[in-house]
Amino acid sequence: MKRYFLAAAAAVFVLMMTSVTRAGDAKRYAVAVLPAPVLNTPDFPGIFGGRDGSALRTDRQGQIRELEFIALPGTVFVVHETVRNGSSVVHRVTTDDYPYPSATGYFVDDRFVRLTDEEPPPRSRTLPSRDEIIIRLLAARGSRYVWGGNVRAGVSAMVDFFHPPGRLPAETNRRWRLQGLDCSGLLYEATNGVTPRNTSELTGFGRGVPIAGLSVEAIRRRLEPLDLIAWKGHVIIVLDRERTIESRLGPVPGVRDGVVVRPLGEVLAELMTGRTPSDRFRDAYGQGEKTFVVRRWYE
Structure with a gap:
C-alpha cells in the first residue's frame, strides 16, 4: 500500500511541475509504432536519466517498478491528456490491452506512438500453434527478469530517446533497454500478446x-x-x-x-x-x- 501511495504522490508532484492539455469531449487516439513502454508516472526523464542524464531509477532488486508493460506495435490507446515538461511529451492513456485499474494512470512517451482523431482498428492478434508457443518459451530461457517486461530483446529506442551521456555499463544498458521478461510477460510475448x-x-x-x-x-x-x-x-x-x-x-x-x-x-x-x-x-x-x-x- 505504501508503494502505491508514494507512486501517486510522485505522479501528482510531477504533474504540478508540468503543463497539461486535456483531450476534451472529442476522443483522441494513439497507436504504438514501436514496442512502447507504459509507465504509471509521466516522469520518463526522471526514471531514465535523472538529473545527470545517466541514472536509472530502480529499487533494491534492480527493478523499475513504474514500468507496467510494454505495448506491442499496433496497440491502440485512448488519449485522455497530454503532459509536457520541458522537451518531454507524454500522454495519459488507457488501452484494452491492459484493462487494469490504476491509482496514478498510465503514460506513454509521444515518440513511441502516432496520434489520430479517428478510432484505429484493434491490434491484430494471431495465436501461434501450441508447438510454436513452446518453441518461443524455450527460446527465452536464460533471459533476465524485468518487472513489466514482455519483450525479451528489449526496446533499443530507449537509449536513443533517453540518450545517456557516455557509455553505460553493460548491466545498466540492459536495464535501460528493458531487456528481459516478467512471469506473465514471458507468456504474453510467446503468444503475440493474446494472453x-x-x-x-x-x-x-x-x-x-x-x-x-x-x-x-x-x-x-x-x-x-x-x-x-x-x-x-x-x-x-x-x-x-x-x-x-x-x-x-x-x-x-x-x-x-x-x-x-x-x-x-x-x-x-x-x-x-x-x-x-x-x-x-x-x-x-x-x-x-x-x-x-x-x-x-x-x-
Whole structure:
C-alpha cells in the first residue's frame, strides 16, 4: 500500500511541475509504432536519466517498478491528456490491452506512438500453434527478469530517446533497454500478446482444472502442455508432464532470477509446502493468498 501511495504522490508532484492539455469531449487516439513502454508516472526523464542524464531509477532488486508493460506495435490507446515538461511529451492513456485499474494512470512517451482523431482498428492478434508457443518459451530461457517486461530483446529506442551521456555499463544498458521478461510477460510475448498481461487475470483465464485435495503426482498426471499454474503475483507455465518454465525474481539482482526450466514434480512439491491446490482462486479479502490454481486455456 505504501508503494502505491508514494507512486501517486510522485505522479501528482510531477504533474504540478508540468503543463497539461486535456483531450476534451472529442476522443483522441494513439497507436504504438514501436514496442512502447507504459509507465504509471509521466516522469520518463526522471526514471531514465535523472538529473545527470545517466541514472536509472530502480529499487533494491534492480527493478523499475513504474514500468507496467510494454505495448506491442499496433496497440491502440485512448488519449485522455497530454503532459509536457520541458522537451518531454507524454500522454495519459488507457488501452484494452491492459484493462487494469490504476491509482496514478498510465503514460506513454509521444515518440513511441502516432496520434489520430479517428478510432484505429484493434491490434491484430494471431495465436501461434501450441508447438510454436513452446518453441518461443524455450527460446527465452536464460533471459533476465524485468518487472513489466514482455519483450525479451528489449526496446533499443530507449537509449536513443533517453540518450545517456557516455557509455553505460553493460548491466545498466540492459536495464535501460528493458531487456528481459516478467512471469506473465514471458507468456504474453510467446503468444503475440493474446494472453492477459497480469497474473490477477490469468488466475481466471480459460477453464479450471480440478486439483483440490490432490497429491503432487495426481496433479502432475492431469496437466497438459501450456496449462498455467497460477496465483495472484506469479504464473508457471507447463511445458509437458515433466517440465515447467517461468520467469522469477531472485533475492539479489542477477542471482537466481530470470527464465528457467524446472522439473514439474519438483515445482509442485515446492509449491505445496506453502500453498494449497484449489479449483478456484478466491481473491476477495485475501482469501486466495495461500492457494494456487491450474488454468487450461489452449484447447
